[in-house]
Amino acid sequence: MVGVPLWWRTTETYRAWLPVNQINELAELQVCLCYRSMAHWTRYVHPVLGYQAGCHLRILNEILARDHSGDDTLSVLHVEADLSLHTLSASPCGSVVVYVIPETSVLLPQGVDVYIGHRRTAVLRMGAPMSVGKNHKQLLAHLEPRITQVVQVMSFSHTDITAALSDRVRLSPGSKESLADSMRSFKSSPGYEITFSLLNPDPKSHRLDWDIEGAVHSYIQPLLTKLAPLANFSIDSQILYYAMLGVNPRFDSSLEAYTLNADSLAHVINPVEARLGSNAASSNPVLNFLLYVPDAHHSPLYIHDHQKQPVASNAFHSPRWGGIMVYNVNDLYGRGETPLPVNININMEKVMGVFLAQLRLMLGVQSSPAPPGFLVEPCGGAGLADWELDRLMWSRTVENVATATTTITSLAQLLDQIGNIVINDNIASQVSSTVTSLQLAVAELEAGNLGFALQYSKEAILASERAFFDPSLLHLLYFPDDQKFAIYIPLFLPMCVPILLSLIKIASEARQRRKLKQSKKD
């Protein structure tokens, strides 16, 4: 009797208290959250329209009046309007302001109903059958479908959520193509490592020089500065010599060139990747961009698509891994008079154009095709419009929240299932901080404060990962039952013998007594 509590005390594993109920709540809350925030959004846009439209229309008219000097300036008018509207009302991160202009306005070119600029504003031309006299509600009702369209383009749409959650929740079994789209971009992470590698399989015949530092500074850095609130990016580059592709390109005599087919591209990366090396100093996902300069005997080398047509950029990308570009230099050799190796300077503008496009794809800055009648300003020097950034932030926040929630729920499940796992205080605190951050993130998301929501969701994801991968969880995990048996059997087996014997005795006595009773009755 004394031994039992002692034994109980010494053999129990320490398990700190976890907010299991809250975690379970979170797991259920998640799905409805997405829709709620969506609905919230459309509501948010309406008042903007209702209250601000009036005054801003006046400003627009002023701009129009001021600049209405000649027809040739018309085409640039909407750009200027975009800029001045932005300066007038610095819209907060994550919001979209829609300006409605009269049907007859010359601000937008003919045939364009909606104009979306670099910032968080859109200009919407009022539909044809609208007359001014109608009341407010009708006006809103009339504009509603168009505004929804605008919001879908500029803010996040259903497909974005699908993409963001594709790993976690299977929302709708979409087409194969949309699935590929959704799986192309990298998963959300607090940081990314971008590595540019120049592959030189033949240093004997050409010596390559690339001004990667300058190129990164002028092409990649502006985009990354823009994306800074989203994640930390670090860039490095290397040159790999004697790095071969995994497949032998076929010689096409009609083109007098070597070709790589689309279906063989899948095998190109493997042998190269062994040389790329992972980043030893961080555990963030790595985006690889390879520039392959084929050796003299295998050039020029062209990539062909499925229709056997050469790809214009001579580049391809691999989802969630990076991109490869083939850069032919055989026309730079000169005609035999220069001794090998030939010094070759790589035209970084050409290369970086391709890599920048691939980087946008990998980061998930994908522009869904605009509906007819929409004029979307092409991205400028920064490589990213404000509303594109917002879109990205929306989907990343949702994805972070989803990831953190799944991590924390699966951790809770795991701890629930395996009783041997020790839960230390630091894990408990990590878990509870995850839960608080998640709740805050959801609250901020509902309130439309995108920046804070993203911040909290990042914190949540960090804390949840730390809790999930804490090594102390594994300490007693391998403590199989047979070892317990091995320890307890030497004690309990001999102890059981007299007990069992006496039980048998009791049973036989009872049986005898019953027999005796029966015989007495008889």
Added chain:
Amino acid sequence: MAARRCLGLWFFLITLCVVSTGADVLHTTPVTGTESSAAGTETVVARELPEAPSDPGEHTAAEPTREGEQNDRTRGGEQTLGQPTREEEQEQEKTREGEQTPAQPTREEEEEEEEQEQTRGEEEFTREEEEEELTREEEELTTEEEELTREEEEQTREEEELTTEEEELTTEEEELTREEEEQTREEEEEQQTTAQQEEQTKRWEATELEEEHVHDAAVPPLAGDPPAADPPSPPPSKDDFQEELVIRPLHSGDIYASFQFRTVWDADFMGDQKVSHYRLFPKSLGQVITKFSVRELHISFTQGYWRTMQWGQPYLPSPPGAELWVWFQDTVTDVDGTWKELTNVLSGIFCASLNFIDSTNTVQPSASFKPLGIGNVTDHSFLRYATLPREIVCTENLTPWKKLLPCGSKAGLSVLLKSEKLFHSTFHSQAVHVRPVCQDPQCRTTSMELRQTLNVVFDLHTSGQGKREWSLFKMFSRTLTEACPLASSSKVYVDVTDNPQGEQFELSPATPLLTQAVVLGDRRTYSVYDLTQQASFGSSRSLNMLLRWKNSHNNVVPPVMLRPLLHSERYVAGYGLQAGEIHTLIYNHHPYRAFPVLLLSAVPWYLRLYIHTLTVSSKGKDNRPSYIHYQPSKDRERPHLLEMLLQLPPNSVTEVTVEFERALLKWTEYTPDPNHGFYVGSSVISALVPSVVAMDTNSTLDRPLFSSFFPCKEEASYFMRVYTEPLLVNLPTPDFSMPYNVICLTCTVVAVGYGSLYNLLTRTFQVDEPSPGLAKRIANVIRRFRGVPLL
């Protein structure tokens, strides 16, 4: 703290005294003097080689001369490592030309106009410089002597010309295109030559720089004064790669091959700007250096033990197992945490179990390991040193090591590195050394140097089938076909010191190029194969050096190897499993000179050293260490660290003994094979050893008398590190099934007790009538038969 600092100061003073008095009377400023004059002697000695050994002698005469001078110009060992890299061919030509410079006065008439101007200018330039250099030296006689040698050289000029003519011609082409840059090019050439020449000797002199740190931290390491008239060189290219293989036949009949790959990158890892664009330098290592703010990193993996008495000194010593020592930058606040992380990352990079390095096997040596690169760091709180003597080195460590090379294993010397042969050897050691070096003579900016070395000893009997006949193919099962196209220099050296006239062995293909270098205090001669020259490969387009000994049956006893001046042994004495004694024997084989050594031993905590039993004796007398740094261990936290400075009397054995007690470990602390024993890492002996060359007092044969009265102080001593054997100590090992046996036994006893108690509690006692006896029963049976009533 203050006391320790005082002690340190005292130690340095003592060292200074020891160095200056012990080495030479002429020493006024021991450290800088040693360094500058090291090159000086080289000059003198080299010029004294007018004996012009019969066949390839012309080159021999020319090369070392330059070598010596160049050495002078850039003394300070590492200071001009950041030499400008150019295309290899050009550079090669230029280097050659530079080497030939002293030969040029006689050649001038025959060369074309530009060429003449060029060389004349160069000649003047070099002369000026030479003279400056020479005046800077104390002894003026060398200048005169140089002139003497010049004259001698001129006589052999004609022949030399022939061999170098084609090189000259190719150089000329370049010159035509670059006339306007002539002036700058001249300087560049100077530098290139300097750097290259230096590179040849530097390998061996690198240690000298270190010695300077060890023994005089007060003198800035950049003491080497740069050449006075050295205008700033044109901006050099960013990085440079060199590869080298040295083959040394050992007296035991084994053969020693030492690879060195060096990447120098003019990037500032210590600055605020992050280094992120890599070319020749491996990215994985660069990222580690950047992230953990590493100033210097030295890591070595060794399989086998270097037998100093049989093989002489290795070029780069390393202890069996893994060794890692790192100097962190002084911006690191949490050194221990960074060290822990760093070891984990490195264990991933090199595929080794470096993650077993923790506080129980990490020490902070106070004097033994000074930075090898630039930087005058004396605060050893930024230093961490650890060894893993148990570590097994194999293919999985070689592959990531090869990956760090720019050419991988595809071209150049690294094609020889095939694991099936490399690990079929008696000794294998691979290392990575990263350190900051000076970029220019003024040392305004620093470069990062990555030096990858691989040393291997092939056994006469297992690899060579008992025949003293070695070839590249036999050693590595590969031959050389090309240099790494990225390397600015790619050379193979064969040590032919013992074979000056070809009487011992025959080396084919023969090479006209010979070079001399002072290695580990000894003057060695090397045959050089330059892989960047097509001529090295001959008609077969592959280079397969063959060393064949003439007397294959050892009729003639090979020349006796000079006994290594310093070597050591270590063993555990005592019986039983409770106490023991560690003996360290340090041998000084120098016939008449004493020298100081620093002994470092790190002993794990489970051997509890009784420091009061520490005795040091040599020649039967007590030898008091002049400096002792002892850090006692803490159980399960840190090891013992014992460092002391000993003076070894000439021709003596110094014995250091200390008793210890074996601790009992917790049952989880035992290794899976506890009866194998526990390893104790090698002790490290760092010493300033008097040079063999300086020991050579009777070699006044062909040396002018006026030059040879005082021993040349330049080469008076060199730095050396010797590792002792690791120890294998048996600890009291319990029977690991014992706990279970105890559990079973006690449980049975408890159960028996419980059973009887249970019986006592549950049984009911009642008086039972005794059953009738046997006789009565038998009687009853009979009675039943007879029908008589029973009893």
